[in-house]
Amino acid sequence: MTTKNVNPLLKLALDIGPLGVFFVAFRYGRELLEIPAIYGFLEPATGAAALAGASGPLFVATAFFMAAIAASLTLSWCLLRHLPRMAVVTGIVVAIFGGLTLWLQDETFIKMKPTMVNAIFALILGFGLVRGRSYLKSLIGEMMSLDDAGWMIFTRRWVMFFLFMAVLNEVVWRSQTTENWVAYKTFGSLPLTFVFLALQWPLLKRHMVEGG
Secondary structure (H helix, E strand, O other), X not given: OOHHHOOXXXXXXXXXXXXXXXXXXXXXXXXXXXXXXXXXHHHHHHOHHHHHOOOHHHHHHHHHHHHXXXXXXXHHHHHHOOOOHHHHHHHHXXXXXXXXXXXXXXXXXXXXXXXXXXXXXXXXXXXXXXXXXXXXXXXXXXXXOEOHHHHHHHHHHHHHHHHHHHHHHHHHHHHOOHHHHHHHHXXXXXXXXXXXXXXXXXXXXXXXXXOO
């Protein structure tokens, strides 16, 4: 089955569903810790003291986020028989930084995860630009058809956007409370991405290849 056979709403849910799970798990973290099965699963990894502390809800949200990402990737594979490369990279970073968050009982790692994801994408795309290639075309070329100049411009803009989002995440998590950072991660980063994409429409329209 290919992507075009999948309901767009289902695909959207697979993409942003884990983020919603993260927010809800953080919001109701204390209540979730009262469930014996959840507490019994997390306590050996983080320790009772960490779960009882101020970061307890974030540790719960991190565990749920990791599970939701894994479920999303699994379901995507079952439906599409392939995994988007960007989703795979994101999943790997979530697994590493989420695991470090729980193992070391340090919320810094999960807060740095968006920074690392955006920085990695910027680095990969930037490396392609240095080589005179658009790796973005390799990632999402099946979704649209642009001429070569369009792909290069679009890629450069994505590099700048990824760097902007990396810096913004660093500013937010270092200057705001955990609650504010979670709110930004849930309700700020995604709308900013949509706004960025909307602003690219004139470029895409100008470089669209007829019949692509």
